[in-house]
Amino acid sequence: MSLNHILHSPALGLLLTLLCYTAFVWLKGRWKWRFIHPLMYASGAIMLILLLSGIDSEAYKIGGDWISWGLGPATVALAVPLYKHAPVIRSKLGAVLTGITVGSVLSAAATAYLLASAGASADIVYSAIAKSSSAPFSIEIASRLGGIPELAAAFSVLTGLFGSLAGPAFLRLCGIKSDIPIGAAVGTGSHGIGTARLMADSELQGSVSGFSMAFAGIVTSIMMIPIYWIQ
Template sequence: MNDLMMQSLFFGVMISIAMYELGVWCKRKTKIALLNPLLFSIAAVIIILLVCHIDYDTYNNGAKYLSYLLTPATVCLAVPLYEQFELLKKNIRAIMAGIVSGALTSVTCVLVLSMLFKLSHAEYVTLLPKSITTAIGMGISEELGGVVTITVAVIIITGVFGNITAEFICKLFRIEEPIAKGIAIGSASHAVGTAKAMELGEIEGAMSSLSIAVSGLITVVLSMIYAGIY
């Protein structure tokens, strides 16, 4: 099986996309939140690699090309924001305050929990960019001396968790303002959470898209500062 995958440049891409589409189908049919397509595809690919005895490096030789789409996919999130630009201008102060608060809360929680569980400095900086998009988070982790592969895993888990729980948490705390929902989801769970925000409404999706970019930039600065604290 390893030989087959090595001979086919895009076999890893095919498996990844096929499992994601299967996850989308399962989610649509069952309506079960835990069957998030991204989470489903990750688990399915891991099982396939283990059962077929396929090396990760062999699989990644093809699947890595999906990573090139991360940046353009993130940029495309500017479209819904452009459509709600007037709303953004009217509420710019509240929106910026919300995004800054979200980014600050994220890195502070990582700091407190790292001290509580006595994590090493490398483990600590690995977790700092957990709530921002992968494209930015990988760069921060590498720059600060973290473990990039674990950072990617943590970012994905954070996004999937936000996607699954966002609607429930908003209902639990009676958050009904669309702008507040979008800012909270985007600041906490980046692009994966934004997919849920877009399901909730156009305003939620636009504000969540804005949060991805702005909170990413703010987290870059905060991570450099917080890295020297612990």
């Protein structure tokens, strides 16, 4: 098998993703550096390798899509810890739903206001307005409103990465230490990436975050209906 064939093989995308992520997970565990976020550093390393090596990005995407396919079962698997902690979440359901709804509305409104104030075009605003929702929600919302789906996906991923990296620390700095508010805040603002981050620390936080992520996506989608109508 030639080197050119290997560099353009879809399997390379899968192997490269797994190696980079595993390497940074090992580094984080080895040195206990809190600032090492495996997903963020692995993403940066992959982009750097692709730029320097000249590996075909389309070939990498095919292999990377195998990883994306696994996100479906992984997301569904969040129902297991959610079921385990359902009584605890149910006891605070009113507060959780209120927090998710308010957070989703404020996130969209603040994003639209800041971008519009900075002179951003309508398609940029519509691409970013649902950034706190998971990528499937934000991509579909952007395409319906006239935004740029690819840009919406980028905004969503970057929001999730930043929220998962800084969110828990910021909440602790604000004096918020209870599992339910932390889970609700991170799930509402940082969707699946933030949920995965919390699940590594606390199953209860991850469960609340997974629930919040799903409900925030529903709230954001419903909230965009009037905007779609008045366009």
